[in-house]
Amino acid sequence: MKKYILFLMVFLWIIPSYAETTIDSTADHSKFEELDRVFTDATQITEACLSCHTESAKQIHKTTHWNWQYINPQTQQKLGKKNIFNNFCISPTSNYTFCASCHIGYGFKDESFDFSSQNNVDCLACHDTTATYKKLPGFSGHPLYEALTKNGKIIQPPDLTLIAKNVGKTSRATCGACHFYGGGGNAVKHGDLDSSLKDPNYALDVHMDKKGLDFNCAECHTSDNHNISGSRYNITAKDNKKAIIKGQKTNRTKSTCQACHSNNPHDTSRLNNHSKKIACQTCHIPTYARGGIQTKMTWDWSTAGKLDKSGKPITIKDSGGRNAYLSKKGDFSWDSYVIPEYRWFNGKVKFIEKKEKIDPTKTVSINKFYGSYDDGKSKIWPLKIFRGKQPYDKKYLHLLIPHTAGKDDSAFWGNYDWEKSFKFGADVSGVKYSGEYDFATTQMSWPITHMVAPKYDALDCKQCHRENSRLKNIKGVYMPAAHNIKWLDNIMTIIVLLTLGGVFIHGFIRLFLFYKRDKK
Amino acid sequence: MLKYTIGFLVGIVASLVLGWQFAGSLMFYEHESPYGLEETAARIQSNIKTLSHNGWALSGLRSPHKAVEAAGGTVLPVLLVEACSIKYSKPLLKDDNTRILSILMPCTIAVYKKDDGKIYIGLMNAGLVGYLFGSKVGSIMQGVADDQKIFIKFDDKKPAPPLIRTTPGGGKSGTEDTGGC
Numbered sequence: 153m154k155k156y157i158l159f160l161m162v163f164l165w166i167i168p169s170y171a172e173t174t175i176d177s178t179a180d181h182s183k184f185e186e187l188d189r190v191f192t193d194a195t196q197i198t199e200a201c202l203s204c205h206t207e208s209a210k211q212i213h214k215t216t217h218w219n220w221q222y223i224n225p226q227t228q229q230k231l232g233k234k235n236i237f238n239n240f241c242i243s244p245t246s247n248y249t250f251c252a253s254c255h256i257g258y259g260f261k262d263e264s265f266d267f268s269s270q271n272n273v274d275c276l277a278c279h280d281t282t283a284t285y286k287k288l289p290g291f292s293g294h295p296l297y298e299a300l301t302k303n304g305k306i307i308q309p310p311d312l313t314l315i316a317k318n319v320g321k322t323s324r325a326t327c328g329a330c331h332f333y334g335g336g337g338n339a340v341k342h343g344d345l346d347s348s349l350k351d352p353n354y355a356l357d358v359h360m361d362k363k364g365l366d367f368n369c370a371e372c373h374t375s376d377n378h379n380i381s382g383s384r385y386n387i388t389a390k391d392n393k394k395a396i397i398k399g400q401k402t403n404r405t406k407s408t409c410q411a412c413h414s415n416n417p418h419d420t421s422r423l424n425n426h427s428k429k430i431a432c433q434t435c436h437i438p439t440y441a442r443g444g445i446q447t448k449m450t451w452d453w454s455t456a457g458k459l460d461k462s463g464k465p466i467t468i469k470d471s472g473g474r475n476a477y478l479s480k481k482g483d484f485s486w487d488s489y490v491i492p493e494y495r496w497f498n499g500k501v502k503f504i505e506k507k508e509k510i511d512p513t514k515t516v517s518i519n520k521f522y523g524s525y526d527d528g529k530s531k532i533w534p535l536k537i538f539r540g541k542q543p544y545d546k547k548y549l550h551l552l553i554p555h556t557a558g559k560d561d562s563a564f565w566g567n568y569d570w571e572k573s574f575k576f577g578a579d580v581s582g583v584k585y586s587g588e589y590d591f592a593t594t595q596m597s598w599p600i601t602h603m604v605a606p607k608y609d610a611l612d613c614k615q616c617h618r619e620n621s622r623l624k625n626i627k628g629v630y631m632p633a634a635h636n637i638k639w640l641d642n643i644m645t646i647i648v649l650l651t652l653g654g655v656f657i658h659g660f661i662r663l664f665l666f667y668k669r670d671k672k
Numbered sequence: 673m674l675k676y677t678i679g680f681l682v683g684i685v686a687s688l689v690l691g692w693q694f695a696g697s698l699m700f701y702e703h704e705s706p707y708g709l710e711e712t713a714a715r716i717q718s719n720i721k722t723l724s725h726n727g728w729a730l731s732g733l734r735s736p737h738k739a740v741e742a743a744g745g746t747v748l749p750v751l752l753v754e755a756c757s758i759k760y761s762k763p764l765l766k767d768d769n770t771r772i773l774s775i776l777m778p779c780t781i782a783v784y785k786k787d788d789g790k791i792y793i794g795l796m797n798a799g800l801v802g803y804l805f806g807s808k809v810g811s812i813m814q815g816v817a818d819d820q821k822i823f824i825k826f827d828d829k830k831p832a833p834p835l836i837r838t839t840p841g842g843g844k845s846g847t848e849d850t851g852g853c
Contacts, residue, residue: 355741442746471714471835487708489737489749491789609746615787622787 182317191312194274194295195258200316201275209270211378217256219267220244222385226500231385236503237518239540239594240335240451243553246580250557252293254330261292263580276312277329281320285310286329289557324350324360327369336481339447343490343536344602348443356443358604372407382407387599389431389499389523390531391415409433429629431497431531433601435611439489440536440600446474446486451540454591456482457568465568480556480565482541492534492600494623496523501597506583509549510592515539516551518596525628532626534600542594543574547586551594553577698800703824705783705791707832712791713751713783714835719823720755726819727759731778732838750784755823760816763808770809776801779816781823793824 181187186200202209216222221232233244233251244251252260257272259265266272274293276285287295288307296309328350335341354361359371373382382405391408392415404411409432416424417432426435441447458479460466465479470486477483500522510516523530543552555576556564562576570589578585616623617633624634705712713733720728731754740747756778764770782794798820802813 353741354744355746438746439748442741468831469834471708471711471832473834476832485708489785491787605746606744620788 177320181319184317187316189313191316193297194276194312195271197312197316198258198271198273198275201319202270202273208275208378209273212256212273213267213270214377215379216383216385217378217380218273220255222383224386224501226386227502229503229505231503235506237506237542237551237553238335238341239518239538239542239596240341240448241556242453242542242551243577243581245553246555246577247557249292250289253287253289253291254333255293258293275319276315278322278326279319280315280326281323282315282318283325285315290559321368322370323368327373331369335448337448339441339445341448341538342598342602343447344437344440344600346441346443346445346447348445349602352443354606355609356603358606360602372411374406381405384599385501387497387499387501389497389533390529392428429525429531431533433599433604434492434494434532434534436604436607437492437534437600437602438605438609438611438615439491440534440603441488441490442603442605444488446472446488447490447536448484449487449490449538450483450485451481451538452483452591453543454482454541456480456564457570459568479568490536491622493537494532494626495521495535495597496525496530496626496628497521497533497535497599498523498527498529504551506553506581507548507550510544510551512544512549512590512592514593516544516592516594518594521597532623536598536600538596538598540594541591543570543589544592545574545584545586546588546590548584550583551592552585552589553581553583555580699797701795701797703793703795705793706826706828707791709749709751709783709785709791710835711832712793713753714833715826715830716753716781716783716793716823717755717836718830718833719825720753723757723819723822726815727757727761728755728819729757730754730836730838731756733836748785748787750782753781753783754778755781757816757819760812763812770805773805773809779820781820795820795824 184204186203187197189200191197191200198209212218216232219232220234221230223229224231237243241247241251248255248265249261256274256277257265257267258274259272274287276295277287285295287293288300295312296307298309300307300309328345328347331342331345332338332347332349333340334345339346348356349360351362352360354364359365359367370380373380375381388405388408391404391410393404393410395414396402396404396406396411406412409417413432415427418424418427455477456479458466458477466477467475467479468477470476472486474486475481475484501519502522503519504510504516521533521535523533543554544550545552552574554564554570554573555562556573559566560576561567562569562572564570564573567573571587574585574589577583611622614633615621617631619634619636621631621634623631629635630637707715717730717733720730732752733754734752735750736752737747737749761774761777764773776796779798780796783791784794785791797817798813799810799817802816803810805813
């Protein structure tokens, strides 16, 4: 009986909650004739959207979000998910059926995907406001159309008809549906982006604070014809211009701190001078992964594939209950409140390319961050440096692309056979596999820009200005109290010792003369 | 005479300065942990459970940094592993003269991250504190101090145990996880 009462209470609460929703727009999509129908396929919704928003798919077709491809104007490198490696899941190439759950399109299962089709554009991935639209891995970017049973649980398909009538602006939840879960899970990749930012408090992020400014991602990552600013492929490391005035026409990205706060945001000139060489994030994001969710710090693929005595995959949990080992993926480590690593950074990043030769005896940088004290373009930036081991070809000396996900016989997550996995990956990607593989130590850097702490919790002086401080690896600049100039220290020590000696000798002479006079 | 008086006073001042300088490190001590925050706390909990024959039981696990966050601030994380032993607490609680020492219960081991990114374990020097209250309390607290050494003796070969998130002051007595004193 109690169950029925509870159900009724929940049901009665849900209905008015939809009815009372205020529309923060001049258009109420639930009243649109085009959307007043039953949708059985997500592409039907796109068709309906495009009947009014005639240019949007054409705009989407020009974006990195759609093409998973980006030409870096600085380095001319062809980047984007389709082209680069990482040291998390390594590469979506040969795994699109799985990875395309985070593509803003429908049907991206292999290289034959039609990037020119307008109806393939997924409007709901970014514009759903019900928080019920989900795309599971393994369906080539389509949502479920029928109920699915997975691990004993029944997963219902999203109600496309309801979602279509409730489209609206993007939100932290829509952007976060992919960006919080990059690298294969919550908080895996970025460290400063995880699901705790859906409803953060002031301590976690002063801008996104749910009870305060309540910024959506789009407040900073502004969009121009669906092209979102603030790409990690082309980072503005040093924005030394004034704040952008609302309405001002400019080509500058608005997703820098200076775009709102200017380059002289502090009350004191000493701090403003610091900001000429130090990125705002360095002081104002003292630690990342502060939202109660640990971020993955290392991933060792070389241990993947171990099975138990009965031939079943193994799962080992760490003290916090997170996966520390999975047969599918290898060993991991996690951490929270992570103190960033700091580097000079001028905005130039060079990614390792497919077929590029590596030296497996050294740590391979998947993306190299450039910068120095004296290039005039660099600032000290906080980074998450993700470390791991991933496969490379012993003969050709380049990184390999494994085929991990899929229902076929070659997918590593099904058969735990690296040979088949690399052969399949090589056939699809064109990155040759000689038949001999090993695992190289790699690292990949990610700039930390979210989880901005309250100003009273920014770094204080002594967190940098002391020996072995956070900035101990920063070269080329003298930091008082942090760096020592040995000869200067020696001279000062001698001066102090001489002064002390002088005081003692003087005092001794005075006492000696006092007693001598007293005896007389 | 003046010489001796000056010498005596200088001696007192020097002792006070030295005492003031080293009191903190004598009363409390700190170890660097080779593990992460949660694993360190979990391994300490696991070690405490091995000493159930000495009456030890876990009393709770607190995260004081979360209270700071709830108030709008952010600090590096701290986990307080709380444990109590009826073997050591009973004689102290029984005597009116030593009941005041219940403020030291439960025994708390702090696990925290510092600005260098490393994890540290903070403990009270139970042996020294005990002897400040006389030989009876001293001998009881020496037992606590000996057990504390086992709390922080880690076996690398053992896999990471799960962190036991017990409610502070669970209230049960004896040797159950939420019990203690």
